[in-house]
Amino acid sequence: MSRSLNGVRVIDLSHVLAMPTCAMILGDLGAEVIKLEPSWGDDSRDFGPWIDKHGKNRSGYFISLNRNKKSITVDLKATKGKEILRDFIKVSDVIIENFRPTTMRKLGFGWEQIHEINPKIIYASICGFGHDSIEEYASRPAYDMVAQAYSGMMSLTGPLGGPPCRIGSSSGDITAGHFSAMGILAALHYRKKTGKGQYIDIAMVDGLFSMLLNAFNDYIAEGVIMEAQGTMDSHITPSQAFQTKYDWVIITAQNDSLWKKYCEVINRNDLIDHPKFKTNSLRTKNRKELLAILEPLMAKKTTKRWIDLFKKEDFTAFPVNNMKDMVENPQTRYRKMIREVDQTGLKKIRMAGTPFHLSETPGDIYAPAPILGEHSEILLKTILGYSQEEIAKLKEEKVVVPDLQV
């Protein structure tokens, strides 16, 4: 099957989550991703959950993020290891990494060196604050939580008047991966016209900060420091999650005619034209008083019952799904958002699919995550043209580590 990025080769030095997300997306879209790992493998090979038992090729975390990639293990501290990387740079379109900002320069592969080896290559890095940063942050490692806290995102997330909360997935890492993918694709477009490669410096903090919009605009325009407010909308009432008999339901009455529908369904027609609640601005102003009426009322029926009642009126009401709800959901299956992959040496493994529903070249999972070093030999032979003797020597000298077993 044709894929969008067929013919694009990515040499991937990345580890754990942020840049591996970018590499996953490029791979799902058809790029050839060559994951160059140290002898002990990407650190995330040691993260659970485990498939049956502990092992570098049995990490559910690693397997789901690294489908469609190939693995070669190279010691980048060895001179011959550096030569291998140099050879890959010569024949690749893209090189990516998410080390601390100083690591690549220390290895002898700063942007100047990479660009000299192959002026057409696109080099993208992800770190917490950017390679180009004020002194204070220039060499500091940053985890997802740092980006969530530092960017302002955490101050906006959590219950009203309560403690700040993390986004429940590592969005600081993941969105940086998305921005890298967009930057790389744009740079490939530019290169087609000009032949020029370039360097892309993505910061996790920048990525989340660029997503704040309302909170940022409110501060700039009015000096208002927005705070977290649970599931509520600062301008629309009611629009939030309500506790139901055993669970939660979200509803949103975006305008006064929807408010009327809502009141009819909850059987409180007396509230429709109530002088304290009849317009959205009144409801928002008198929110506390209104919620004191609505909360106990919404808690009387189950989520399912409420959703059935609201659906009849085409009024927006949905469950707050957990992982079980989503995995067993016919919609998730219909959209192919769970895929089953034949994992080398293991049983079939389910993983999240791809949101890229393209009619001609859909995102796809066409190969399992690699065993550590699985493609070392074949890549050296077919892509770099090394001889059998050279490869044997590299193995003997432990520059390339022999393949591990599952």
Add this chain to the structure above:
Amino acid sequence: MSRSLNGVRVIDLSHVLAMPTCAMILGDLGAEVIKLEPSWGDDSRDFGPWIDKHGKNRSGYFISLNRNKKSITVDLKATKGKEILRDFIKVSDVIIENFRPTTMRKLGFGWEQIHEINPKIIYASICGFGHDSIEEYASRPAYDMVAQAYSGMMSLTGPLGGPPCRIGSSSGDITAGHFSAMGILAALHYRKKTGKGQYIDIAMVDGLFSMLLNAFNDYIAEGVIMEAQGTMDSHITPSQAFQTKYDWVIITAQNDSLWKKYCEVINRNDLIDHPKFKTNSLRTKNRKELLAILEPLMAKKTTKRWIDLFKKEDFTAFPVNNMKDMVENPQTRYRKMIREVDQTGLKKIRMAGTPFHLSETPGDIYAPAPILGEHSEILLKTILGYSQEEIAKLKEEKVVVPDLQV
């Protein structure tokens, strides 16, 4: 200055947030984005915060999201309005929208029609559940909160044992915009090789679901339904936000040697080898008991004081920044993440910059958000080649609405 996507023309029917985010990114990267608005304008022109006073060209929300775009107002229900859209489709590379799934077909511009008008065009849509969806969701409108709740993201966000919380920015909308941008860029790449356009069907729920990773993997591998846990990490202790004297600080002790450093800084060396706390798995197991010691202790000093103390040891500690902290931050300025734009007819306006730090063709803000209908005449004339008489007639018949004032 050269920009990555120079020469790419996007006809943009989108409104409010999800697809306008995609259009903003394409515009920041240099695409020519032609925003085709109804006579009353994109709904978000009526969203605050306001620049000085209420008005369709004074919405801080609209202005920040629609920089770099051009605006033409067209009545798509009128026959001549449809002709204008048809003419734009003929000469564009990309068409995007985020209506309800049925709207484009009703207007006579389903994928089949669009593709027939221009077989090379790329058409991307965003909606809550996907245009291709199970019956139940096929025509339902979905807001950001719906995507956050339905995808599972909301069940993972919030305080431990507390209510579900929204991510503090509209991530369901925004990440769908990101996925659309990636899909479009990949499709442009494919088109360069094959000449073929295609259709991209992005669902907000798919986008957030694809970002859950750990929570999804834990359920698949072990049947564990992950729950929200404030700022804590389920596998690392301590790694979270602590309340300080007036505020919060995040710290993370990712391994036992960092735990030792942490204890030294907080002056509790007795905890380092404490039988209940000496390893990460012990600390995670006895978390409640440990936090009962750490929480009051961390509350005794200010955030600034803690960060200074930890920094000396190169131990990860950062503030939980709010909007004011970020806007006044030298790092935000250094990274050009706040940009000042000369807004037509208004004062200079600050808005969030772009995370695309590309060395040759950086993302950029080179034009202000358009006044409603600002470019109607010039676009009809220069791009579609309409005569002055035709344009006058279209205005007379209110197919194209005359430009409004600021």
